Amino acid sequence: MTSALLGMVQAKARQRNALEELLEERLAAWWRMTDPYDDDQIAYFTEQAIPLMETAQQAIVSLTTAGQMMYMQELGVDLNGFVPDVPPEVRTFPHGVVGQFGKPVQVSANGRRSERLAVSEPFQRPARQLRAEVAEGKPFDNALAKSAERVKIIAGTNLALAAREAEMQIMQEAKRQNSTVIGYRRVIHPEFSVSGSCGLCVAASDRIYTVKDLKAIHTHCHCETMAVTRTDDPGRDLNENDLKSLYQDATSTYASDLKRTRYKVDSHGELQAVLVPKKRGQDVLRTKAYTAPPDLDEFQRQYEIAQRQLPLFRKILAQTRADGFDDNSNPVKYQTAQIARFEGILSGNK
Template sequence: MTAPVQTPPPQQQLSAAQIAALLALVQAQAELRRQLTQAAVAAALAPLAGFTAWWDAEAVTDLIGRILRVVQPMQRQAAQLTDGYLTNAALVITGQRPRPAGAVDVTRLRRKMTEELADELLAGVRQSVKVELDRIGDEPSTEVQPSPAWGLEHDREYQDPAEAYARVADGYRYATTVLGDSPEKAQKKAEIRLATIAETDVTLAVREQYRRNLSAQNATGYRRILHPELSETGPCGLCVVAADRVYKKEDLLPLHNRCVCEVLPVYGRVDPGITLNGDDLRRIYDAAGGNTREDLRRVRVLMAEHGEIGPILVHGDQHYRSPEEVARTYASSRQVREQAILDALEPRYEETKYRVARGDNLSKTLRWQRARIEELRRSIGAAV
């Protein structure tokens, strides 16, 4: 990133008792969030057992309603717990208890890709943001990092929470029709996708609660707190690089898939997160031979913008579907929408032809794909 907004004076130390109290709070928050996430995923998956009516719109709508009735209360509970967690953390750090901010509205967490926004993105009137973070240094940074001007943050509309879950049904139909998956394989994909959405919904509620509380408190910023004990392989490179710096308090925490980081506020020279992360970061910085640290120095971490869930962390050397790409399927122009579908379908068709030649029983899928491609080409040609 660019030059820091400010360089605080040397770190002011908290007492051992304060650090111990904060560690207990962070661990309790992480464990309660883990339990709530697992419960939300299990509750979301329960109605899917034995469900086969993927082509019945009324049955799918009923399924989504049942899922939301169990997931949303858990989102609210996660937000309330986070409100209490940050209120108690502020008390430990500053000696003063701020007024609780109150739980966020869990129905206003996902952005909506409107036709107008899609057209603006495609015309270049509005642009999503992609910023490469600094590589890790010899020691964690205590500087407050500047915030990018998020291109999709302002004047946004919120997506109906049901829409994310409706895509599970869309995915099942796509898998069986376009990809030629068996019903069993498509069902397993639907379960995985549904679990990911439920997990993300809990995370989004926690993240928005972080922003509400931190904005209301007299904090300088925040630092993300690593939790290697909650991950099978320890903190990932994305989280380590992201935990190496302090962010402005009003910024949304950049997410990535299955992230288990929490946050703690920074008050001027008081940065408890750098102490709590210390052992984990020190192990990385002082790894034998420097191999681990050098590997992390090579990790390119981008803070990018997701059209639906906002700031995310992505590997700089890996492709991710940008809001501009997504916008093609929401554009007001039917020709643009159909071209986007065609561009996605043609490689699938070539892959299916290869699989049929290899002996896979996908002749029906191949015929459907060919007919759909021909239909799209005719429609696009007529519109030109």
Template sequence: MTLTRLDRRYGASVRSVWASVLGRVNRSWAGLGSWRDADAARFRRTTLPIILAGERQIASLTTSYLEQLYRDMGERGPRVSLDLDTVTGQALRGVDPVDVYERPFVEVYTALSNGEPLDVATDRGARRLETITKTDLQLARTHTFKAVTAQQDGVEYYIRELRGEYDCALCLIASTQRYHKKDLMPIHPGCDCEPKTVTADYDPGQIIDEDRLNQIHDAVEAALGTFDRGGRAVDYRKIIIARDHGEIGPVLGFRGQRFTGPDDIPLPT
């Protein structure tokens, strides 16, 4: 699909928010000097408001974008009503952000307990922090998308537009299919794909870009040495699936991946 001026403006605005939030978060992490409990508490106290503000900015940008896109499609309807508290903060994962942003520090402590030097341990914590932050910013977008399109009767489907400087194979494959708007847009941690609403007189079917899908199949076959090219829809499901993550909802992953849950936590003896 050809990108419109509206698409480009929205994409640039969201990327600007990502860059600003991630820059401030990463600088806060690097400037800690110590990663002990007191520093972790101070980090969360000063940094969580920055992340929440970024989530709310993205939710507002996404709402405005989808409203304008709806009008550009020739559709009319009442102005969207959206409570930002329902698509940001704790609403994204069902977990207190204070607990979520303790995880990068746990990453540091775990690495240190395994004998890693401090610089390696803090680098691992920084990578975990960046992934969590990116995921939360993207969740603000996907939750807003679902809430807004639920109020837009003229929209039935959406597709994924690739926006990253580098796009993983999972997102590439997902971009060849259409989704029903009632389904939360599947992501993977750190995903930055954009939703694009679609109106259609008929259901085009799950796969909307077979040429691209075939190219990806060829690349997978070249990389892995094997691939069943018969029955593309079946092949698609073998390569990429949407699993349900306990906090962030549908997550893209290769078959065989799974996420830890309550059953994986050993009980005290």
């Protein structure tokens, strides 16, 4: 493995991570300004989210393509200008659930037709989730926080799906054009795993997959792929370097067990191949190796948003109460929670 290749991998990973964080935080901020009980506001949120989501997906596809082409060049594989064809609809349509997801979208990608889920549909789910949890008696603040986290997961998952589709098309084309390509390996990125390096990914990175094997993902997965040829397996060296760092910096005894994590690949209606524990419900071992510094720019942005939104929400709350809604009504609960959040940001507590 050359130092140039290591630099390429790290630079690409940093760019992807920065784009993902920016997208997730912006969409979550927009969602928190949306009344989850107002269908018009939810529709407006979705209308704003879709072009941002699609633009971010296109950026990820471009970044993934550039990275994979550089990796291939290092391996001496020339793809003759091949460009992957990844549509905005990155989720497959989950058949078998009558009426829940509307009609499938007919999509042609890389010469193949398939039925996909509309980009807008996942962004309806946070509101449905919040309403259901509040109806069950769960605290509104908790339901709101969980729905905002779900917005982030939707965005991050879409980016992972777009990157995976680009990677898989490139891998398959590389195999078609060059018989020395025998498969690919998962390359882990513990430096961007805020919740800790995932034992599932570490265990799965220890083998070579054929280009027909769809890379299995999971929530907040930061793995990428790297081709393996008959004579070279650079991803193995990269993984070993990261594992050495994990073992040195680990804050628990879990590091030594990461490679022994038992996993399997499940089929998911929308996401297709997903990485899950061997036994359903089993905890996934994680080990932290890095501590990311606080993002002061993001806090400043949230501070400015709070300055603008706090007076507005106070006026909205006053009008809502004047319209006859009491403190136990969902609109008042939502607006009160937003006011408390903005006041917390302005007082220096995120």
